[in-house]
Amino acid sequence: MTRTDSAPTPNFIRNIIEEDIKTNKYQGRVYTRFPPEPNGCLHIGHAKSICLNFGLAAEHEGGLCNLRFDDTNPSKETAEYIESIKSDVRWLGFDWDDRLYYASDYFDRLYEYAIQLIKKGKAYVCDLSTDEIRKYRGTLTSSGKDSPYRNRSVEENLALFKRMQAGEFESGSCVLRAKIDMASGNLNMRDPVLYRILKVEHHRSGNKWRIYPMYDFTHCLSDSIEKITHSLCTLEFEDHRPLYNWVLDELNVYHPQQIEYARLNLSHTVLSKRKLLELIEHGYISGWDDPRMPTLSGLRRRGYTAKSIRTFCDRIGVAKRDSTVDIALLEHCIREDLNNRSPRVMAVLQPLRVIIDNYPEGQTEELEAMNHPSDPDMGTRKVPFSRIIYIEKDDFLEEPPKKFYRLAPGREVRLRYAYFIKCVGVVKDDKTGEPVELHCTYDPETKGGDSPDGRKVKATLHWVSASHSLKAQARLYDHLFLKANPSDNKDGADFKDCLNPDSLRVADSCRIEPSLANAKPGTRYQFERIGYFCLDPVDSTGERLIFNRTVTLRDTWARIQKAQKKKN
RNA sequence: UGGGAGAUAGUCCAGUGGCAGGACGACGGGUUCUGGCCCCGUUAACCGAGGUUCGAAUCCUCGUCUCCCAGCCA
Numbered sequence: 001m002t003r004t005d006s007a008p009t010p011n012f013i014r015n016i017i018e019e020d021i022k023t024n025k026y027q028g029r030v031y032t033r034f035p036p037e038p039n040g041c042l043h044i045g046h047a048k049s050i051c052l053n054f055g056l057a058a059e060h061e062g063g064l065c066n067l068r069f070d071d072t073n074p075s076k077e078t079a080e081y082i083e084s085i086k087s088d089v090r091w092l093g094f095d096w097d098d099r100l101y102y103a104s105d106y107f108d109r110l111y112e113y114a115i116q117l118i119k120k121g122k123a124y125v126c127d128l129s130t131d132e133i134r135k136y137r138g139t140l141t142s143s144g145k146d147s148p149y150r151n152r153s154v155e156e157n158l159a160l161f162k163r164m165q166a167g168e169f170e171s172g173s174c175v176l177r178a179k180i181d182m183a184s185g186n187l188n189m190r191d192p193v194l195y196r197i198l199k200v201e202h203h204r205s206g207n208k209w210r211i212y213p214m215y216d217f218t219h220c221l222s223d224s225i226e227k228i229t230h231s232l233c234t235l236e237f238e239d240h241r242p243l244y245n246w247v248l249d250e251l252n253v254y255h256p257q258q259i260e261y262a263r264l265n266l267s268h269t270v271l272s273k274r275k276l277l278e279l280i281e282h283g284y285i286s287g288w289d290d291p292r293m294p295t296l297s298g299l300r301r302r303g304y305t306a307k308s309i310r311t312f313c314d315r316i317g318v319a320k321r322d323s324t325v326d327i328a329l330l331e332h333c334i335r336e337d338l339n340n341r342s343p344r345v346m347a348v349l350q351p352l353r354v355i356i357d358n359y360p361e362g363q364t365e366e367l368e369a370m371n372h373p374s375d376p377d378m379g380t381r382k383v384p385f386s387r388i389i390y391i392e393k394d395d396f397l398e399e400p401p402k403k404f405y406r407l408a409p410g411r412e413v414r415l416r417y418a419y420f421i422k423c424v425g426v427v428k429d430d431k432t433g434e435p436v437e438l439h440c441t442y443d444p445e446t447k448g449g450d451s452p453d454g455r456k457v458k459a460t461l462h463w464v465s466a467s468h469s470l471k472a473q474a475r476l477y478d479h480l481f482l483k484a485n486p487s488d489n490k491d492g493a494d495f496k497d498c499l500n501p502d503s504l505r506v507a508d509s510c511r512i513e514p515s516l517a518n519a520k521p522g523t524r525y526q527f528e529r530i531g532y533f534c535l536d537p538v539d540s541t542g543e544r545l546i547f548n549r550t551v552t553l554r555d556t557w558a559r560i561q562k563a564q565k566k567k568n
Numbered sequence: 569u570g571g572g573a574g575a576u577a578g579u580c581c582a583g584u585g586g587c588a589g590g591a592c593g594a595c596g597g598g599u600u601c602u603g604g605c606c607c608c609g610u611u612a613a614c615c616g617a618g619g620u621u622c623g624a625a626u627c628c629u630c631g632u633c634u635c636c637c638a639g640c641c642a
Contacts, residue, residue: 009582009590037642073641130640137638141570144638175640185571187638196640215642239572239637260573267579315591317581319574322635326579329592339605374605405603414601449601460601529602556603
């Protein structure tokens with residue numbers, strides 16, 4: 001992608017890269033990779049990694065970034081996830097050209113490397129059970145002890161390893177281990193497992209392999225094979241770096257550098273595949289692409305633009321300290337983008353019927369409305385007006401409190417692009433006392449929304465003509481969790497305990513202006529005075545218009561109300 | 569005395585020996601046919617204690633707190 005912005009904000013990774021270019025460490029090359037495991041859908045945390053890796057490469061002349069699937073555990077990975085990941089990366093706006101790789105493509109070479117290690121006396125086949133290996137490993141504060149199989153001869157190890165691949169042993173009966181140091185303070189160096197037997201069909205290599213390499217053995221060598229310069233990963237791999245270096249040094253191959261940064265945490269949601277999957281499996285949400293999910297597919301369906309997510313990833317920066325970004329920043333980014341690009345329309349979420357007593361029965365006018373108030377290039381459209389209209393329930397109060405500027409008995413307001421109206425009567429429900437219908441008069445002199453006598457109104461309301469409007473459903477999404485950090489379980493609570501019961505409210509009797517009759521799924525609009533909405537690409541049909549609320553507009557009135565409530 | 573890492577406004581990120589800065593949020597104001605956008609302003613931070621230095625967020629020492637690691641997951 002092209003970046004025309006001014007110089008990017010410095011961060012510690014950029015600084016390292018600049019320094020490496022200066023010192024010619026990699027002949028001035030910048031080569032990164034995005035290495036997802038195809039065992040789930042991508043989420044906004046992955047977007048940070050994608051933007052980082054592809055972005056850093058794009059910033060530098062000749063910089064490259066590969067897409068590489070880390071597919072070394074066929075028991076968890078599927079081809080479907082591969083496709084969804086590819087389409088998500090593409091949607092985000094990045095391109096790997098012909099550099100689509102799979103760790104599984106390297107299985108032959110990895111196998112050869114393993115044999116080299118065995119021949120060097122640096123790896124051995126261990127018959128200890130999983131349980132025994134754990135016991136032999138020691139604890140955080142006490143060193144481990146050598147496996148009884150640690151000193152098998154090279155020949156024996158070679159033969160055993162080949163028999164592992166030949167399928168002669170059961171899953172779990174033995175593994176190939178690196179011979180490093182059972183007393184290391186770093187548990188990853190206590191003879192880590194390099195290969196395990198997994199008699200599972202691989203989504204790409206089929207049944208060719210009975211043994212599969214572990215992450216620590218695969219990742220560094222894949223980076224090396226691809227001539228990666230800067231191998232970026234998250235903080236929890238810091239402890240693995242000595243092993244990353246050990247493997248490459250022992251094998252004496254090209255050596256990229258691993259750099260760790262803090263993964264993204266976002267307030268009011270969770271970003272762990274395990275937890276997201278749990279929400280799906282328990283039916284709290286509809287799937288990976290539920291608009292409340294922080295997944296790229298969920299955000300996309302919700303109406304988020306790729307650009308807004310890229311902007312967000314730029315603004316959160318990159319550092320090494322654990323942090324939680326306020327979801328308000330994400331919301332700010334999408335509002336900013338959508339404000340610039342989405343056409344305005346009028347939609348009433350909770351209709352209140354208004355009869356304009358002095359407007360001729362049966363008459364209809366086509367009023368001209370701007371599609372974007374500050375971008376005339378977006379053009380105009382006609383909106384029908386008639387004697388009976390709907391306004392938003394919230395826009396009328398029989399007893400208006402201080403600072404409520406909207407409609408009330410005897411009060412005059414403007415209907416956007418239409419007329420001034422004054423409320424002259426309220427029809428209430430006998431039982432509840434709720435207003436169910438308003439009677440108003442209009443001033444014909446104010447057509448278009450301006451009064452020739454210079455008279456002012458304090459509010460402008462959106463509206464739709466009752467008979468011309470279309471029925472629609474609006475899905476009003478809110479934060480998935482009530483707590484900023486759902487995983488903060490110090491009170492012994494499960495993260496699901498603070499799920500927001502109102503993360504989805506359905507407004508089923510919306511009325512929208514007729515210009516949206518042939519709206520295309522996925523199209524984004526601003527419903528004036530309400531928020532940004534996106535025609536749901538999954539459930540919306542020609543007969544049934546269903547809109548997802550991407551984000552609300554900033555709502556000053558809501559904040560005033562909150563403040564007033566606090567006072568009382 | 570396990571190993572590794574990190575501490576800068578409410579939040580996120582800069583600043584690496586020379587005036588602590590940006591963004592988000594919050595608050596106040598201006599503007600407005602969206603209580604939107606936009607504009608202006610206010611708020612608010614160097615984990616602590618010593619030391620080096622003319623000068624320390626930055627260098628040194630000693631503390632404190634937080635995070636990660638005991639998968640044949642990645």
